[in-house]
Amino acid sequence: MRAITIKQPGGPEQLELTELPIPEPQKHELLIKVHATAINRTDIINRETPLGYLQSPILGVEVSGTIVALGSETSYKVGDSVMGLVNGGAYAEYVIMPAERAMLVPEKLSMAEAAAIPEVFLTAYQTLFWIGHLAPSETVLIHAGASGVGTAAIQLAKQLTQAKVLTTAGSEDKLTVCRSLGADFTFNYHHGDFARHILEATNQQGVNLILDFVGSSYWHQNLASIGTDGRWVLIGTLGGNVVSAINLFDLMAKRIQLTGTLLTPRSDTYKAQLTKEFSHVVLPLFSDNKVKAVIDSVFPFEEIQEAHRHMEDNKNIGKIILQVSSN
Amino acid sequence: MRAITIKQPGGPEQLELTELPIPEPQKHELLIKVHATAINRTDIINRETPLGYLQSPILGVEVSGTIVALGSETSYKVGDSVMGLVNGGAYAEYVIMPAERAMLVPEKLSMAEAAAIPEVFLTAYQTLFWIGHLAPSETVLIHAGASGVGTAAIQLAKQLTQAKVLTTAGSEDKLTVCRSLGADFTFNYHHGDFARHILEATNQQGVNLILDFVGSSYWHQNLASIGTDGRWVLIGTLGGNVVSAINLFDLMAKRIQLTGTLLTPRSDTYKAQLTKEFSHVVLPLFSDNKVKAVIDSVFPFEEIQEAHRHMEDNKNIGKIILQVSSN
Numbered sequence: 062m063r064a065i066t067i068k069q070p071g072g073p074e075q076l077e078l079t080e081l082p083i084p085e086p087q088k089h090e091l092l093i094k095v096h097a098t099a100i101n102r103t104d105i106i107n108r109e110t111p112l113g114y115l116q117s118p119i120l121g122v123e124v125s126g127t128i129v130a131l132g133s134e135t136s137y138k139v140g141d142s143v144m145g146l147v148n149g150g151a152y153a154e155y156v157i158m159p160a161e162r163a164m165l166v167p168e169k170l171s172m173a174e175a176a177a178i179p180e181v182f183l184t185a186y187q188t189l190f191w192i193g194h195l196a197p198s199e200t201v202l203i204h205a206g207a208s209g210v211g212t213a214a215i216q217l218a219k220q221l222t223q224a225k226v227l228t229t230a231g232s233e234d235k236l237t238v239c240r241s242l243g244a245d246f247t248f249n250y251h252h253g254d255f256a257r258h259i260l261e262a263t264n265q266q267g268v269n270l271i272l273d274f275v276g277s278s279y280w281h282q283n284l285a286s287i288g289t290d291g292r293w294v295l296i297g298t299l300g301g302n303v304v305s306a307i308n309l310f311d312l313m314a315k316r317i318q319l320t321g322t323l324l325t326p327r328s329d330t331y332k333a334q335l336t337k338e339f340s341h342v343v344l345p346l347f348s349d350n351k352v353k354a355v356i357d358s359v360f361p362f363e364e365i366q367e368a369h370r371h372m373e374d375n376k377n378i379g380k381i382i383l384q385v386s387s388n
Numbered sequence: 389m390r391a392i393t394i395k396q397p398g399g400p401e402q403l404e405l406t407e408l409p410i411p412e413p414q415k416h417e418l419l420i421k422v423h424a425t426a427i428n429r430t431d432i433i434n435r436e437t438p439l440g441y442l443q444s445p446i447l448g449v450e451v452s453g454t455i456v457a458l459g460s461e462t463s464y465k466v467g468d469s470v471m472g473l474v475n476g477g478a479y480a481e482y483v484i485m486p487a488e489r490a491m492l493v494p495e496k497l498s499m500a501e502a503a504a505i506p507e508v509f510l511t512a513y514q515t516l517f518w519i520g521h522l523a524p525s526e527t528v529l530i531h532a533g534a535s536g537v538g539t540a541a542i543q544l545a546k547q548l549t550q551a552k553v554l555t556t557a558g559s560e561d562k563l564t565v566c567r568s569l570g571a572d573f574t575f576n577y578h579h580g581d582f583a584r585h586i587l588e589a590t591n592q593q594g595v596n597l598i599l600d601f602v603g604s605s606y607w608h609q610n611l612a613s614i615g616t617d618g619r620w621v622l623i624g625t626l627g628g629n630v631v632s633a634i635n636l637f638d639l640m641a642k643r644i645q646l647t648g649t650l651l652t653p654r655s656d657t658y659k660a661q662l663t664k665e666f667s668h669v670v671l672p673l674f675s676d677n678k679v680k681a682v683i684d685s686v687f688p689f690e691e692i693q694e695a696h697r698h699m700e701d702n703k704n705i706g707k708i709i710l711q712v713s714s715n
Contacts, residue, residue, distance in 0.1 A: 276636045276637075277636060280636075296640070298636055298640070302635050302636050303633055303635050304636065305632060305633060306630055306631070306633075307630070307634045309622055309629050309630070310629040310648075311648075312622060313622055313625070313650050314648070316650065316654075318645060318646070318648075319646045320639075320645040321638075321639030321642070321645075322643050323640050323641070
């Protein structure tokens with residue numbers, strides 16, 4: 062089968078299309094003929110500096126596709142259209158998925174849309190509710206509102222709670238999309254310090270929850286934007302890893318809970334539980350058109366280098382899809 | 389009545405004994421004739437740099453004493469011996485306490501022991517269980533094990549869970565006390581990096597929970613000592629507030645939850661709920677001699693300056709009590 066690996070850690074030019082054997086499903090696993098996969102920041106990190114938490118030499122953590130073989134009996138059958146997270150190996154014509162990680166593709170969704178769902182929606186759900194404990198009457202600040210996780214988080218916060226959603230993004234087009242998805246307040250970060258505006262929009266109380274994909278460059282503004290007893294979930298460091306001086310007493314004075322998280326390296330059991338709850342709570346919202354996968358662009362399989370460059374240019378609104386097969 | 393206030397923010401020499409009117413209880417409040425109070429770090433912070441979260445010009449946040457008047461009917465009656473947290477004003481012959489904050493002094497305890505309980509035991513309980521969610525089979529690292537909160541936390545962790553308790557302290561005498569209270573592993577921080585020893589004692593897994601009173605000087609060792617999905621509760625910064633160069637990705641890679649907390653500035657409602665649960669769960673352990681108040685020393689009311697200096701010298705094992713009246 063055709064698959065994408067890296068020659069050596071580095072830029073997009075290191076990505077190459079190679080020929081590898083079709084994997085074989087073990088007990089409780091599915092073999093899936095991949096229709097589409099999607100590009101994630103974790104793929105870029107793995108391309109640049111392999112972290113070692115994925116066993117597979119093939120990049121990619123999510124797919125949509127058709128079941129072609131079962132490692133043992135499950136509730137799924139050959140021919141089912143499914144989507145879900147995989148332990149690496151998604152940039153390929155065939156991939157192995159643990160059966161308890163698979164979700165049936167909701168009615169009315171295309172396979173490209175299905176490939177846009179698992180990573181960002183499960184991450185947004187986990188971050189908002191399992192870690193962030195967002196409550197109905199609260200306020201949440203979602204950075205990078207037009208990113209894959211951002212567009213998912215805005216919708217989930219609005220559909221599953223009455224929370225007030227505040228977002229930042231880097232262009233007027235992106236802010237328009239955020240508002241169309243339900244954001245109550247948007248701010249273009251190129252227009253200066255967002256903290257003052259967040260405080261104004263929250264009656265000087267600050268927000269109850271921050272979804273932070275940015276890290277160090279936003280540290281001080283986030284600290285100023287968060288309210289007493291606020292939860293701050295750190296899920297990315299697009300603005301850098303290292304904060305030059307953190308005053309720990311600031312965390313005590315506001316009684317802040319700062320939680321770092323990553324989805325990809327978590328256990329199979331965790332991902333299965335998250336998938337199960339998400340399937341029950343969120344998937345019906347897709348069929349009802351209350352929540353949608355936001356797709357920025359679809360690249361052919363052969364154009365993987367361009368797809369990675371497009372994400373690194375930071376101009377995408379929603380997900381970048383890689384189409385692996387056309388049937 | 390006699391009470392202790394400060395002339396101006398500064399050292400122990402700023403503490404002075406003055407004459408002030410006896411306060412009057414409002415609805416749902418008790419007027420208490422104080423037997424004893426205790427010295428807390430928060431008093432030192434308030435003496436040096438008043439934070440403004442206490443309304444009272446009189447220092448001190450906890451007492452034991454006898455009810456002499458009720459602002460309205462409560463389940464308590466005049467003559468009851470009680471202990472509990474107050475909103476400032478504890479260094480005085482009389483103090484006001486919200487009725488829902490009062491706890492009857494357990495049988496067999498002296499009034500000096502009773503004054504040693506509220507602040508450190510409620511803080512330890514809140515930190516271990518409400519914030520730290522310590523589970524029975526886990527491991528917890530308690531720094532400053534011989535401090536007031538440390539001695540309380542070691543006992544509560546051992547009595548209320550089967551957790552493995554690891555502690556650090558600064559002298560062999562202190563470590564001996566920690567072990568006598570139930571600590572499973574002790575380390576003298578003057579003997580170098582504790583992280584290596586903590587990892588050895590936890591099969592290289594790191595601890596599930598850290599109670600951190602130290603802050604910046606322990607930052608990197610704590611980061612090395614904590615396990616994946618660990619909770620790290622920051623309740624003091626004896627080793628400094630400011631950490632230079634924090635790498636946020638470290639928090640993500642281990643999925644650490646770092647929570648800052650302070651008990652004194654929390655709401656009346658919060659303190660009432662904490663007091664209620666603590667009374668139910670922990671107070672019986674005092675009557676059964678399973679948990680004890682650890683008292684370092686008892687100073688007469690007039691020697692408040694010496695009492696503060698003694699805490700600042702960091703040599704105390706357990707609580708420093710201030711005896712306000714002898715009957």
